[in-house]
Amino acid sequence: xxxxxxxxxxxxxxxxxxxxxxxxxxxxxxxxxxxxxxxxxxxxxxxxxxxxxxxxxxxxxxxxxxxxxxxxxxxxxxxxxxxxxxxxxxxxxxxxxxxxxxxxxxxxxxxxxxxxxxxxxxxxxxxxxxxxxxxxxxxxxxxxxxxxxxxxxxxxxxxxxxxxxxxxxxxxxxxxxxxxxxxxxxxxxxxxxxxxxxxxxxxxxxxxxxxxxxxxxxxxxxxxxxxxxxxxxxxxxxxxxxxxxxxxxxxxxxxxxxxxxxxxxxxxxxxxxxxxxxxxxxxxxxxxxxxxxxxxxxxxxxxxxxxxxxxxxxxxxxxxxxxxxxxxxxxx
Amino acid sequence: xxxxxxxxxxxxxxxxxxxxxxxxxxxxxxxxxxxxxxxxxxxxxxxxxxxxxxxxxxxxxxxxxxxxxxxxxxxxxxxxxxxxxxxxxxxxxxxxxxxxxxxxxxxxxxxxxxxxxxxxxxxxxxxxxxxxxxxxxxxxxxxxxxxxxxxxxxxxxxxxxxxxxxxxxxxxxxxxxxxxxxxxxxxxxxxxxxxxxxxxxxxxxxxxxxxxxxxxxxxxxxxxxxxxxxxxxxxxxxxxxxxxxxxxxxxxxxxxxxxxxxxxxxxxxxxxxxxxxxxxxxxxxxxxxxxxxxxxxxxxxxxxxxxxxxxxxxxxxxxxxxxxxxxxxxxxxxxxxxxxxxxxxxxxxxxxxxxxxxxxxxxxxxxxxxxxxxxxxxx
Numbered sequence: 001x002x003x004x005x006x007x008x009x010x011x012x013x014x015x016x017x018x019x020x021x022x023x024x025x026x027x028x029x030x031x032x033x034x035x036x037x038x039x040x041x042x043x044x045x046x047x048x049x050x051x052x053x054x055x056x057x058x059x060x061x062x063x064x065x066x067x068x069x070x071x072x073x074x075x076x077x078x079x080x081x082x083x084x085x086x087x088x089x090x091x092x093x094x095x096x097x098x099x100x101x102x103x104x105x106x107x108x109x110x111x112x113x114x115x116x117x118x119x120x121x122x123x124x125x126x127x128x129x130x131x132x133x134x135x136x137x138x139x140x141x142x143x144x145x146x147x148x149x150x151x152x153x154x155x156x157x158x159x160x161x162x163x164x165x166x167x168x169x170x171x172x173x174x175x176x177x178x179x180x181x182x183x184x185x186x187x188x189x190x191x192x193x194x195x196x197x198x199x200x201x202x203x204x205x206x207x208x209x210x211x212x213x214x215x216x217x218x219x220x221x222x223x224x225x226x227x228x229x230x231x232x233x234x235x236x237x238x239x240x241x242x243x244x245x246x247x248x249x250x251x252x253x254x255x256x257x258x259x260x261x262x263x264x265x266x267x268x269x270x271x272x273x274x275x276x277x278x279x280x281x282x283x284x285x286x287x288x289x290x291x292x293x294x295x296x297x298x299x300x301x302x303x304x305x306x307x308x309x310x311x312x313x314x315x316x317x318x319x320x321x322x323x324x325x326x327x328x329x330x331x332x
Numbered sequence: 333x334x335x336x337x338x339x340x341x342x343x344x345x346x347x348x349x350x351x352x353x354x355x356x357x358x359x360x361x362x363x364x365x366x367x368x369x370x371x372x373x374x375x376x377x378x379x380x381x382x383x384x385x386x387x388x389x390x391x392x393x394x395x396x397x398x399x400x401x402x403x404x405x406x407x408x409x410x411x412x413x414x415x416x417x418x419x420x421x422x423x424x425x426x427x428x429x430x431x432x433x434x435x436x437x438x439x440x441x442x443x444x445x446x447x448x449x450x451x452x453x454x455x456x457x458x459x460x461x462x463x464x465x466x467x468x469x470x471x472x473x474x475x476x477x478x479x480x481x482x483x484x485x486x487x488x489x490x491x492x493x494x495x496x497x498x499x500x501x502x503x504x505x506x507x508x509x510x511x512x513x514x515x516x517x518x519x520x521x522x523x524x525x526x527x528x529x530x531x532x533x534x535x536x537x538x539x540x541x542x543x544x545x546x547x548x549x550x551x552x553x554x555x556x557x558x559x560x561x562x563x564x565x566x567x568x569x570x571x572x573x574x575x576x577x578x579x580x581x582x583x584x585x586x587x588x589x590x591x592x593x594x595x596x597x598x599x600x601x602x603x604x605x606x607x608x609x610x611x612x613x614x615x616x617x618x619x620x621x622x623x624x625x626x627x628x629x630x631x632x633x634x635x636x637x638x639x640x641x642x643x644x645x646x647x648x649x650x651x652x653x654x655x656x657x658x659x660x661x662x663x664x665x666x667x668x669x670x671x672x673x674x675x676x677x678x679x680x681x682x683x684x685x686x687x688x689x690x691x692x693x694x695x696x697x698x699x700x701x702x703x704x705x706x707x708x709x710x711x
Contacts, residue, residue: 002334003628205705220708225701233645240624247333262617314613321616
């Protein structure tokens with residue numbers, strides 16, 4: 001068993017980390033400029049097949065990128081664009097793929113993924129972007145060129161949000177299997193949540209080592225230490241579940257539905273608890289606009305609920321585990 | 333990333349599974365601890381005859397020379413087969429590996445083989461009434477007398493002491509020394525005057541553990557392990573071996589308990605209740621996370637020679653999850669779980685020890701905070 005990233009995957013992670021560290025942060029950071037740079041690097045198309053203008057890499061690579069974007073809380077429409085693209089790739093017709101994947105891969109068109117029926121907040125959904133909607137309950141999906149999205153001001157102002165106005169029937173139907181797309185989308189959102197958690201934990205560990213009260217660093221108090229340890233446990237658990245699910249998508253897809261639901265359940269809960277604990281352990285400064293923590297908390301709140309939170313995922317897990325078991329000693 | 337087993341590992345699992353299929357431990361005796369222990373001793377003899385007693389021991393010491401992964405597979409399969417841990421688990425998992433690191437040639441020659449065959453059972457004399465989480469606060473004294481050391485003091489939580497021939501004993505050999513200095517690691521012969529074993533009745537009504545009263549017990553000088561005054565380092569080797577293999581056995585047991593509970597919930601209709609379904613799904617997620625974290629931790633040790641953060645997190649997550657599981661069971665199976673003598677009531681009571689034994693949850697959190705996150709020492 002090897003949980004390590006390959007050299008190529010590590011290179012993707014390190015490049016993304018270095019680039020985003022130098023660009024992201026702050027309310028006034030220029031998202032448009034960063035998006036141009038990411039498009040030049042071909043990131044929107046990382047998991048889009050090469051014949052459609054992408055890099056043809058797998059879900060592990062996309063998850064690595066999503067984690068870094070979460071960590072930087074970046075102001076770019078990469079999440080929605082990659083989710084729309086992977087859904088089209090799996091469930092779209094040849095014509096739909098040929099028409100829409102190249103502009104999504106190059107980033108000249110942005111996209112978003114919504115669940116039909118529910119009036120939900122959709123990250124990166126804009127009236128002039130491409131919207132893809134799924135209803136996994138009836139195995140159906142559709143795409144909407146324009147006019148189907150209404151803008152919504154969400155608690156996270158660093159990202160555009162919208163709401164799907166139309167029903168599935170009003171769009172251009174996707175002929176393929178939308179459940180596989182749904183599962184992959186859950187993993188990518190989980191990866192972004194893992195990044196948000198890691199950043200919240202890093203900021204908190206640095207802060208409690210520096211901040212002194214009663215003449216000592218507050219990080220020497222057990223009450224603080226134990227809360228930080230819980231943050232690490234939640235983060236590591238979400239991370240291992242997420243990359244396990246991403247690996248399943250690429251190498252063992254029969255295990256993906258359960259693995260993806262577990263990953264999103266773990267990551268949604270971790271996203272909420274870890275970013276909340278980060279604010280708490282920062283004390284008063286954590287509650288201010290000036291500290292960067294609220295960006296993480298806000299994005300984590302939206303991501304945790306997006307495509308179904310912990311409760312919704314556990315309801316799926318319960319359904320999946322009730323009739324059958326995992327075979328004893330099966331591969332992870 | 334490649335979350336599959338190698339062909340060699342799979343072959344190891346297949347061979348073991350085939351062997352286990354032909355060598356069942358027989359029905360588990362209930363209610364009689366001596367009979368239960370004899371059953372586990374017979375089981376180890378059978379493992380030994382099949383060459384499976386010391387899978388992780390090097391071949392030169394009579395083991396199978398298995399890798400860490402294969403050793404973990406061994407414990408997983410033992411769990412799947414509902415076989416017990418071998419009777420001499422403390423000797424196999426802790427004593428033997430410690431001796432391989434710190435023992436001299438004569439000691440290895442003398443002590444290792446009878447551990448494997450379950451001829452000589454081992455127990456662990458570390459904890460004391462005033463040295464629990466603060467293990468370095470050991471007060472038991474050993475003073476030289478001719479070629480012997482003479483030991484006086486009290487140990488506690490000594491499981492299998494009533495069956496043991498040898499005790500891994502840590503005692504203070506430098507008068508007036510404090511904390512981890514001045515300690516020495518001994519092998520104490522349990523079959524002598526001056527050693528008294530008193531069973532400690534626990535909340536389940538059973539006595540898995542004992543108190544050990546030492547009053548003038550004698551240890552020959554050749555039974556010092558790793559040198560006089562070096563006891564803390566030797567003890568750390570023992571403690572580091574404590575969790576590795578066991579984690580996989582416990583993780584499989586947790587899986588089996590959860591399957592049993594899900595079956596019960598499906599049978600009595602409580603699985604239809606959304607709140608119960610949510611709790612069971614949460615337990616499933618936790619159990620799977622535990623399995624993944626345990627494998628990730630193991631692969632980190634195998635590749636880099638030292639554990640990642642997972643090692644400290646899995647025991648904490650396991651104990652919390654098992655405690656949640658048994659509490660959920662009370663709601664799922666109902667009053668049966670509160671009636672004396674049922675397996676669920678036993679599990680309910682036994683689980684309370686999980687977050688204390690082998691490192692309390694509070695100590696584990698301290699370890700995570702200080703050694704993994706690098707926070708300043710707690711005050």
